[in-house]
Amino acid sequence: MKIPKLGIGTFLMKPDDAQKAVEEALSNGYRLVDTANAYMNEKAVGRAIKNSGLPREEIFVSSKLWPTVYEDENAVDDTLKRLNVDYVDLMFLHQPAGNWEAGYKNLEKAYKEGKIKAIGISNFHDEKLTKFLERAEIKPQVMQVGAHPYCPQTELKKTLKPYGTRIMAWYPLGHGDKSLIQEPIFTKLAEKYGKSNVQIILRWHIQEGNIVIPGSTNPTHIKSNADIFDFSLTDEEMAEIAKVNKNKRYYIPDDAKEEAYASMEMDFDDQK
Known part of the structure; x- marks a missing residue:
């Protein structure tokens, strides 16, 4: 399978x-759409896909199972119904919480049945990630994690490299952190290439090998976020950007949060 390098994220929408x-993104050439059970907007994403008039096979759809449905053998089918699709291109386990081993077995089963075309994990870390990689029959094709120039996930990429697992970056702009976006190196490169600081950062992601899913409801931003394929940063410029790494995370996983996620019941069918 091939996945687009850039897509539209729908977190908090x-x-x-x-x-x-999503309708705006698809009309402007985007072909990757990311959602999740817990975003409570899968039905809306499904409507946008249908309204686009595009053939289903041209749109790469990713979603995520929430921990409270990991043990539910119908969770994948329920997600497909909400999205109004016959299959999902990529399905993640959203958090390393609850019975994630059972959840991943359900994803492996759905993968073998053709209901999902690729399997992913999101936010796994430390011992949980090590244990997961040891036990998974089918290794994850994609891992979704917070990644940006302040935290490029260099060590994580080394861990995942033997499995061929790709990084999908959420919070690709550092959760809108102005100090990150306005780093002098991005301003300098924006002036050189006639782009915005945001476009320079998104281009950095592409050249880092990340799949990137910036979220925006602003039509102008949606268009400009995709206008990053007519230039390339040099090796020297990529090396200079690497110097801004602060190992700064905007989301720090921990066992207490994950235990709470495992009991955070939501009615995912109660969507508009």
């Missing part, structure tokens, strides 16, 4: 906003 954003 209300259903109407998500539908409009």
Whole structure:
């Protein structure tokens, strides 16, 4: 399978906003859409996909199972129904919480049945990631994690390299951190290439080998976020960007949070 290098993320988007954003993105050439059970906008994303008029096989759809449904053998089918699709291109386990081993077995089963075309994990870390990689029958094709120039996930990439697992970066702009976006190196390169600082950062992701899913409901931003394929950063410029790494994370996983996620019941069918 092939996955687009850039897509639209729908985290924190209300259903109407998500539908409009995805419709705008698809009309402007995007072909990757990311959602999740817990975003509570899968039905809206499904409507946008249908309204686009594009053939289903042209759109790469990724979603995520929430920990409370990991043991539910119908969780994948329920997700497909909400999205109104026959298959999902990529399905993640959203958190290393609850009975994630059972959840991943359900994903492996759905993968073998053709209901999902690729399997991913999201936010796994430390001993949980090590244990997961040792036990998974089918190694994950993609891992979704917070990644940006302040935290390029260099060590994680080394861990995943033997499995061929790709990084999908959420918070690719550091959760909108102005100090990151306004780093002098990005301003300098933006002036050189006639781009914005944000476009320079997104281009950095592409050249780092990351799949990137910036989220926006602003039509102008959606268009400009995709306008990053008509230039390339040099090796020297990539090396200079590497110097801004602060190992700064905007989301820090821990067992207490994950235990809470495992009991955070939501009615995923109660969506608009």
